[in-house]
Amino acid sequence: MRNTWPVLVVLGAIAALWYLAVAPMNIRGALDQAERAGAVVAPETPKARQEVSVWRLMIDNPDHIAAGYSLDRPRLPTPVQVGEELWKSTVGMALRGRAMSKRSLIYHGWVTLQATLWGFLLGTAVGILGAVAIVHWRVMDMSLMPWAIISQTVPIVALAPMIIVVSAQIGIEGRAIPKAIISAYLCYFPVLVGMVKGLRAPTVSQIDLLKTYNASALQGFLKLRVPASLPYLFTSLKVGIAAALVGTIVGELPTGAISGLGARILIGDQFGTPLAIWAALVAAAILAGVLVTLLDLLQKITLKRMGFRQ
Amino acid sequence: MTETNPVISARNLDLVFQTNDGPVQALKDVALDIEKGDFVSFIGPSGCGKTTFLRVIAALEHPTGGTVTVNGMTPDEARRQRAYGYVFQAAGLFPWRTIARNIKLPLEIMGFSRAEQDERVERVLKLVDLDGFGEKYPWQLSGGMQQRASIARALAFDADILLMDEPFGALDEIVRDHLNEQLLALWERTGKTICFVTHSIPEAVYLSTKIVVMSPRPGRITDVIESPLPKERPLDIRDTPEFLEIAHRVREGLRAGHAYDD
Ligand SMILES: Nc1ncnc2c1ncn2[C@@H]1O[C@H](COP(=O)(O)OP(=O)(O)OP(=O)(O)O)[C@@H](O)[C@H]1O
């Protein structure tokens, strides 16, 4: 348990900073609300307050700072407010038997998770096949690798709407497939790079050893390259699944999407419900954390069973 | 071929590596015959081409001039017939396989049956004094034990020729003595032909029926010494006058190589 302390300290520091930041972020909202309730604030009108810095406002209206911590539509909600909103829109909905309603984050999280997993599968398959091709054929190394690198320099936010439009044009119904493609687009690259490195991990003397046995290329691949690459594979899968989630959420942002965590973020923005945005953001973070942790567990178990020293 | 039919025969062997700094002559005009059942040591300063010569025999490098035959074939053909077991300088066990499965690696590749694999693993583990360690992973073994495991791996498929590149180079004197004794016993029992690279004069003299002294730049053979020592060699044979005389001749050969070099 020596490890828990640093973790708790960092968590505490983040929460403390967050709480501190709420005061300046929400002071204008708090003053607007106080003004509507008839209190005297300085300066008196919202327009005049625009001219003054938040620090000045906090110094001049110390009594109203506290109100910033309990606004209905805060610019920056407190961690507790986010937690409450998250609870309400997940467990709260589930308790009322409405886990799969459009207002439940469980529903939206499920939509995002599905697309993420499809994208992850597709991206991993493309990444691994690409790596095998690159390692086995020199021409592939020269003809495939540059394109793989260029593909990642194209900003995904620019590409996502195009993929959606094109897939609609060729008659693909709904968002699921284009979302999975966008997700795979981000996911395949870390898998490709990691697997190229992994499949090239065997040393010259290990390869020479197989030569003295007169092993075939397939035997060398199965008995040496594949097992040698597994530690690299798991590392890149963890990066890959996080990238797949980001890709899915980006795929849910362009207008038109109504379900998924990305859509919740966008809708929350349009309707001015910051609590919903934050709850969706935290939900996405939790989802990413769970997925990476699961892969980490799988890695530990697999490598341990294979006898790799931990 | 001559009447004796050597197992390994090199004639006018040249090997030039093309490097970025220009050509490097690793072997020049090397001629050598190795008979069946010989224990041949290669000794010489670093960079004189000992490893390269072993690799040529194993068809891991190809000569740029001259000829080598192994069992009357080219090294490539001999490799296809799985004629040699190669023990590299580093044990080179696969970390994800247990010792037993490491030894099975060549057997799997060569298509031995399951039962045969198990039986052979059992046998060679005993041969190198490692019985009971089959289920351990390489990192659970000492360096000397790993080296013995890699020898067991090379023995498992019954190649007639064993090529060993400084297998005991990184081990301490005591372990080395022990492994030398075991290796001699094994050679006597199996009648294999062994090519053994070393930097140690006593090791070369103790083990060999034939000592090949090499010198660098370009790598070539300066002396071939046939050992008059009997096959039966207790460790204290190293204090006998015959032993010291051969050791002296090897040292002279090494020194001559160096003088030529300067
Ligand atoms: N793959 C290679 N490419 C270029 N030069 C090489 C290569 N392998 C060996 N050489 C060169 O050939 C020469 C002989 O090398 P080799 O490894 O056979 O020496 P060695 O006698 O085994 O030395 P050591 O006792 O240090 O192991 C050296 O000069 C080395 O630099």
Ligand SMILES: [Mg+2]
């Ligand atoms: Mg060497």
